[in-house]
Amino acid sequence: MPRVSFCLQCILVIVKVTLGFVMRNRSISIIFGSLILWAVATYFLFLDQQSVGKDQDKEKDKLSNQISRLEKQVKQQIIINQELLEGINESKRLKKEYDRLNAQLSIGDTEKDKNKKHEANKEKSILLQKLANKNKWKISKDEQSPTQEVVLSTEATHNTLSRQRLPDGSPIIAILVVSCNRITVERCLNQLIKLRPSKEQFPIVVSQDCDHRQTADVIAKFGNQLLHIKQPDQSDIEIPPKEKKFKGYFKIARHYKWALNQVFLKLGYSTAIIVEDDLDVAPDFYEYFLGTYPLLVNDSSLWCVSAWNDNGKAGLVDEHAPHLLYRTDFFPGLGWMLTRDLWLELAPKWPKSYWDDWIRQPEQRKNRACIRPEISRTRTFGKLGVSNGLFFEKHLKYIKLNEQFVPFTKMNLSYLLKDNYDIAFVNQVYQSTVVSYSELKSGNIVAPGPVRIPYYTRQSFKNITKLLGLMDDFRSGVPRSGYRGVVTFFYNGRRVHLAPSANWSGYDITWS
Incomplete structure (x- = not known):
């Protein structure tokens, strides 16, 4: 003009x-x-x-x-087609097994053979039931669009027409509880329902694998407080001989893929929080995720929000600062929020096992970060599981669960946006006083404020973390809770940065 x-x-x-x-x-x-x-x-x-x-x-x-x-439509269709193909292949396998049993029944008629017949008939009945379940599953997939109701095992009815926002514009965030054969899921569900501020804003979907009757009965007791869906594919999984003892990890990956497809593609939700069935949750669990939701959907450099601090043991966190949040390059899991768009990106290449280590690989992370808290908003009580208590006795049982309610939705969290955060974070870390472990432990530090302990090699990092009681492992070269190679924690009343050199140029995948 x-x-x-x-x-x-x-x-x-x-x-x-x-x-x-x-x-x-x-x-x-x-x-x-x-x-x-x-x-x-x-x-x-x-x-x-x-x-x-x-x-x-x-x-x-x-x-x-x-x-x-x-x-987005093409990605959805690819996922649906993959599931259909898997279902067809499984049906073919079951039919071959059924035909084999038929062939066995047609041979011989002695008393011994009659016993064999009886056993074979029982197997046939089981196979027929599995085939029927497969066919129902395939039909439901053919007939339903991504926003239509899936055939479910509960009488609870859920309207799928509006599953992204409430009438007042507030986001709807589904809570996906991943369950298998632990009746202690009741403890987790009791807390989620008790603390939930709104059933409409936070619908709970419990996805159950393993076909465990006692666990199903426990979940059913909650009635229309939640939606109970069951993973229909209970067939054996082909596993490489060397990994037979890790069969559980293969089943978990299969279950996660199915459950996330249900939540995002069938039920039509745009955002979900994944909660394992052995987690306690903090009083401000929902407030935490609701407050950080705008960050996740508006900052493309973020791909998840996690309730978990991998180094959140009592003594390593500032219990007077439950409001503090951080960015981290390490995917924490254990109560985490993701969007439908991220699932459409990950689903077509979802792995057959070890999904959490896979998601931490550079090809999936793509230099994106997660938000994590100073004090965890979840804590695991499940010592037993596929990991057989890995890390539990040494680490997980000491994680501090937040006890104070923090009004995150009323706070300005824009400091966590990448452009704001990186400048402030780098300045704070590399302008802090350099100290040794012995100085930190003894408390003989004159300078006020945060301090820094430098590390330059993988081994020096491991040596220091073991002395401090931090987790010392790497995944795809990234240390737990690390951001730009820096692990931030609290020790002897002081903020500490375990940091690489100031000219750090990226993670070395060989450090894993």
Whole structure:
């Protein structure tokens, strides 16, 4: 518009300057008229070009939005097709087994063979039931769109038409509880329901694997307080011979994929918090995730929010600062929030096992970070599981669970946005006083404020973490709770940064 105004001003200047001259000399009136016509034509031509430019921009935006929608639809269809293919292959395998048993039944009729027949008939009945379940599952997939109701094992009814926001604009965040064969899931569900501020805003979906009757009965007791879905594929999984003892990890990965497909593609939720069935939750568990939700959906450098601090043991956190939050390059898990868009990205390449280590690989993380708290908003009480208590006795049982309610939704958390956070974080870390472990332990530090313990090699990091009681392992080169290679914790009343050199250039995957 400034250009248009300038053109009009030029025309007026030409008219004023030449009007008197033209009136005295009629012989150039034709030239003057031509000049006026040229100026007016140029003006309207300019307007037309500007209008065309705006229309082109609008068309580009419209086309870009259409491409984005189509891309999401294609990803959804790929996931659905993969599940259908898996179901078909499993049905074929069951049918072959059924045919084999039929062949056995047709041979021989002795008393011994009659006993074999009886056993074979029992196996046939089981196989027929499995085939029937598979067919029902396939039919339900064919008939349902990603936002339609899935056939479920409870009488609770859930409206799938509006599963992203409440009428007042507040986000709806599904709580996905992953369960198997532990009746102690009751402890977790009691807390989730007791602390839940709104059933409509935080619908609880319990996905059960393992077909464990006692656990199913415990979940059923909660009635319409939650939605109980059951993983239908209970078939054996093909596992490499060397990994037979890790069979549980393969089943967990299969269950997670199915459950997340149900939540995002079948039930139509856009955001979910995954909670394992052996977790206690803090009083402000829901407030924490609701407060950090805007960060997750608005900052593309974030891909999850976790309730867990891997180094959150009592004595390593500031119990007077439950409001403190951090960015971390390490995927913490154990109560974490993700979006539907992230699931559409991960689902087509979801691994057959060890999903948590897989998700920490650079190919999946793509330099994105998670939000984690100073004091954990979850704590595991499950010593027994597929990991057989790995880390539990030495570490997990000492994790401090937050006890104070922090009003995160009323706080300004913009300091956690990458552009704000990185500058402040790097300045705080590398302007802090350098100390040794012995100085930190003895408390003989004169300078006030945070301090820094440098490390330069993998081994020096491990040596220091063992002395301090921190977790010393790496996953894809990233230390637990680390950000830009820095592990931040609290020790002897002081904030401490275990940090690499200031010219740190990235993680070394060989450190794992």
